[in-house]
Amino acid sequence: MKKRKLSAAERREENWGWIMVAPTIIGLFILNIWPFIQTIYTSFCEHLGFGKYKFIGIQNYADMFGSAEFWKATWNTVWFCILTVPVGMVLALFVAMLLNTKVKFKGGFRTIFFLPLVCAPAAVAMVWQWIFNGEYGVLNQILGTNIQWITNSKTAVVAVAIVSVWSSVGYDAVLLLAGLQNIPKTLYEANSIDGAGKVRQFFTITLPMISPSLFSVLIMRLMASMKVYDLIYMMSDSTNPAMADMQSLMYLFYRSSFVAGDRGYGSAIVIWTVCLILLVTLFQFWGQKKWVTYDI
Amino acid sequence: MKSVNSLRRSYALGKFLTYFALIAGSLIMVFPFLWMLLTSFKTVPESMQIPATLFPSAFRLDKYKEVLENLPFVRLYWNTILLVFFRVICAIAFSSMAGYAFAKLKFRGKNILFTIVLMQMSLPSQIFLIPQYQMVAKMGMANTIFALVFPGLVSAFGVFFLRQTYMSIPEEVGEAAYLDGCNQWVTFYKIMFPLTGTSVAALTIFTAVFAYGDLMWPQIVNNDINMFTLSAGLATLRGMNTTDFPMLMAGSLLAMLPMVVLYLIFQRQFVEGIAGTGGK
Numbered sequence: 309m310k311k312r313k314l315s316a317a318e319r320r321e322e323n324w325g326w327i328m329v330a331p332t333i334i335g336l337f338i339l340n341i342w343p344f345i346q347t348i349y350t351s352f353c354e355h356l357g358f359g360k361y362k363f364i365g366i367q368n369y370a371d372m373f374g375s376a377e378f379w380k381a382t383w384n385t386v387w388f389c390i391l392t393v394p395v396g397m398v399l400a401l402f403v404a405m406l407l408n409t410k411v412k413f414k415g416g417f418r419t420i421f422f423l424p425l426v427c428a429p430a431a432v433a434m435v436w437q438w439i440f441n442g443e444y445g446v447l448n449q450i451l452g453t454n455i456q457w458i459t460n461s462k463t464a465v466v467a468v469a470i471v472s473v474w475s476s477v478g479y480d481a482v483l484l485l486a487g488l489q490n491i492p493k494t495l496y497e498a499n500s501i502d503g504a505g506k507v508r509q510f511f512t513i514t515l516p517m518i519s520p521s522l523f524s525v526l527i528m529r530l531m532a533s534m535k536v537y538d539l540i541y542m543m544s545d546s547t548n549p550a551m552a553d554m555q556s557l558m559y560l561f562y563r564s565s566f567v568a569g570d571r572g573y574g575s576a577i578v579i580w581t582v583c584l585i586l587l588v589t590l591f592q593f594w595g596q597k598k599w600v601t602y603d604i
Numbered sequence: 605m606k607s608v609n610s611l612r613r614s615y616a617l618g619k620f621l622t623y624f625a626l627i628a629g630s631l632i633m634v635f636p637f638l639w640m641l642l643t644s645f646k647t648v649p650e651s652m653q654i655p656a657t658l659f660p661s662a663f664r665l666d667k668y669k670e671v672l673e674n675l676p677f678v679r680l681y682w683n684t685i686l687l688v689f690f691r692v693i694c695a696i697a698f699s700s701m702a703g704y705a706f707a708k709l710k711f712r713g714k715n716i717l718f719t720i721v722l723m724q725m726s727l728p729s730q731i732f733l734i735p736q737y738q739m740v741a742k743m744g745m746a747n748t749i750f751a752l753v754f755p756g757l758v759s760a761f762g763v764f765f766l767r768q769t770y771m772s773i774p775e776e777v778g779e780a781a782y783l784d785g786c787n788q789w790v791t792f793y794k795i796m797f798p799l800t801g802t803s804v805a806a807l808t809i810f811t812a813v814f815a816y817g818d819l820m821w822p823q824i825v826n827n828d829i830n831m832f833t834l835s836a837g838l839a840t841l842r843g844m845n846t847t848d849f850p851m852l853m854a855g856s857l858l859a860m861l862p863m864v865v866l867y868l869i870f871q872r873q874f875v876e877g878i879a880g881t882g883g884k
Contacts, residue, residue, distance in 0.1 A: 318710070324788035325711030332702035333717055335758030340724045343735030350734060359738050406626050419871045420630045423637070425878060426867040428817040430838040431856035435640040437842075438849045444652045446639060478633070482879040535728050538819040542839060545846065558730060558820075566824050571734050578731050585728055 351575035361572070368576040378577070380552055381560040384465055385584075388556060389533040391469035396529055397522065399473065400480035405514075407481065408488045418485075421478030429475070433542030436471045440543075458543055461553035468539050468554060476532070480525050487521030488514070519600045527592045534585050537562065557581045644668070644854040651850050667854040674844065674851070677858060679830045680837040684816060686749045687833055691756040691815045692808050698758050699807065700800065703766030704792045708778055724760035730820070737824050751825040752833065756815060762807050769803040770796065806877035809870075813878060816863055834859040
């Protein structure tokens with residue numbers, strides 16, 4: 309296919325192709341590609357105000373890596389992932405398996421578990437903040453405890469993680485349910501004739517068969533948890549003594565760039581976060597080959 | 605070998621445990637919403653009673669009145685509706701066109717252009733935020749609906765998603781129309797686009813739910829409360845008042861109500877739409 313002359317019809321097709329992708333491609337250039345380059349450049353600059361920048365080399369990165377607050381935010385983000393991802397996945401798989409049995413009102417249950425997904429995170433965070441309230445919160449009364457959930461540095465991230473798992477478990481369960489429903493019934497039948505117990509069946513059939521769905525949910529949840537912002541923003545406030553112990557990278561990014569106005573530093577933080585997320589992507593390519601069974 | 609009776613008993617027990625777990629889980633899912641509703645009818649001292657009362661002493665609507673005075677809710681609804689509307693229209697129009705072209709047409713540069721789409725999808729949107737904000741500011745468009753819609757003018761995800769849909773339509777469908785003398789545009793617009801209804805509905809729901817809940821962008825780009833979305837309005841409400849929880853609950857409830865009502869009407873479409881797009 310070397311420099312063959314295009315026929316008139318082919319040329320028309322090509323023109324239509326270009327016309328039809330044009331809005332998207334132009335949009336992506338303006339909204340994404342150019343900003344991407346700019347963010348990288350800005351991370352090497354000092355913001356002088358009014359959109360003026362001065363190149364300062366790696367100073368922002370040096371400041372960032374020397375900042376205890378930054379490392380704390382990185383740890384908070386990683387800790388948040390550790391708290392939300394495994395628990396969320398186990399619960400979601402559990403719910404999916406319950407919904408995969410012959411139960412009545414299956415649709416109703418699904419609707420209920422999925423409900424938090426359509427609620428604005430800001431509203432969800434608001435009610436949970438009230439439930440978690442240290443003085444008057446209903447959770448302490450139900451549990452008979454006296455924990456300052458949101459203002460205590462040890463429990464603040466845990467509280468946000470609980471809300472996050474609560475919000476996403478229904479969504480993850482629906483994705484896993486689709487995976488479960490794709491497992492051919494004959495596999496179980498053949499297996500139960502061999503006299504295998506339910507537990508063994510779970511580990512030898514169910515788990516390997518839904519490993520692709522499990523893996524994609526894992527990656528999606530990891531990526532979302534790395535970017536956590538709105539729940540933390542809504543559940544903490546500047547007067548919260550546990551603020552430094554719950555702020556995530558994206559929250560620190562927001563505060564540095566748009567509250568403190570230090571956009572160079574903010575850009576460095578976002579580049580760092582992207583690097584962490586790319587790590588997850590690499591892990592995805594590597595893990596897919598290692599753990600995911602695409603056929604049995 | 606187990607007897608038939610014991611098998612039946614263990615089956616019944618399993619059934620009972622399944623329902624028990626599902627109902628307990630449902631209660632945990634519903635309780636926060638119920639608590640939100642019940643608290644919104646209480647007075648402040650009543651909400652702080654220990655032990656807490658489940659039901660308010662009377663179903664007062666005072667707090668709703670109060671929150672409507674504190675926040676320009678009509679404006680917030682209207683701004684949110686416009687934001688969602690324009691984001692959805694842009695996502696459908698531009699993504700359908702590009703999705704169709706990437707799936708069905710041959711043109712030079714197709715692969716590299718599609719790589720750009722994939723790259724945008726794999727980068728977190730925050731990396732674009734500062735420059736996007738500066739563009740809006742430079743255009744003098746801060747505090748407008750346009751500013752709210754801006755980052756969602758094109759949707760790389762939508763392109764990717766609809767390309768999958770167009771690829772699943774057999775080649776013959778388009779070819780027949782093409783041979784009948786329709787040009788590529790008419791083939792797309794009259795024949796192919798109408799076949800993608802389910803996917804377009806899914807993309808609509810996905811885009812709408814995401815735009816509705818987004819907090820960071822509206823906060824950054826608009827600082828006039830009359831140009832806020834419901835989510836940004838809630839953040840402001842909480843900033844103004846940290847102890848009047850009945851009012852905060854009333855505000856939260858009003859803010860999430862439209863989407864919840866739509867969800868309850870179109871349950872299946874929502875669940876399948878959001879889960880089917882496999883993103884968020």
